[in-house]
Amino acid sequence: MNNTLTRIATALLLVSTLPLIQACVPLVAVTGIGAGALIISDRRSSGAYIEDESIGWKVEERIVQKFGSDTHVNAVSYNRSVLLSGEVPDAATKAEIGRLAGEVVNVKSVVNEVVVGSPSSTKSRVSDTYLTSKIKARFVEANKFSANHVRVHASAGTAFLLGIVTRQEADDASQIAATTSGVEKVVRVFEYIDDSQAKQLDARPAEDTRKK
Incomplete structure (x- = not known):
């Protein structure tokens, strides 16, 4: 086993x-057969599935553009709800990152689980x-x-x-x-x-x- x-x-x-x-x-x-199979077996609509991938990329891009290497943040979108995880230098940055994520088009909610600390190795x-x-x-x-x-x-x-x-x-x-x-x-x-x-x-x- x-x-x-x-x-x-x-x-x-x-x-x-x-x-x-x-x-x-x-x-x-x-894209292709593999991606198509994942979409078919997913409970999200195909539109939501594709949009989630786009949302995650857009959120991370906005964070990198503003904070550069000072932060390490992952954005995972599922049915337009965004999970943020990773590390930031202070509480103010965490709050700002949450705000940036919420401003991305079609994001309906943000779960900010980012922690204050040094970027992970x-x-x-x-x-x-x-x-x-x-x-x-x-x-x-x-x-x-x-x-x-x-x-x-x-x-x-x-x-x-x-x-x-x-x-x-x-x-x-x-x-x-x-x-x-x-x-x-x-x-x-x-x-x-x-x-x-x-x-x-x-x-x-x-x-x-x-x-x-």
Whole structure:
């Protein structure tokens, strides 16, 4: 079981590092079957999925333009709600970053989990990436819900969980993340739906496929 989990985590780690490797490649080069499959299995609309990627990039760009290397902030958008994590020099900068994120077009809410402190090291960031992959691998192994329904972002031992989920899915995801080695804290950034809504959203891709 441990060997299986390690293989899954390693595969997910390789996938998660592709954006770093392909950062300078035009968007069209990294879209296609893989991206389409992710969108189909996601509970967000295709428009919201694509817009979330754009929002995250725009928020981070605005922060870098204003603060440069003085801060290290990651912006993850899910259904237009933005999670901010990372490190900033002081409370005033944290507040300003939250304001900048909220001003980006179509952002409906901001969860500011940035901490005051020195920017994390490269080693720490690599560890965060691996921890994210390890949690996702455990989601797959547990098979209690679709791993594609919960986005994971790890930062300095804190596991942030985002998604459109039922209460049971949220509890299962939180329990799995909390019992993963290296996780010190779990923060939920979920949008909750009931079981009937979940069934409707999960049936939507199949219906769309049949229409084509």
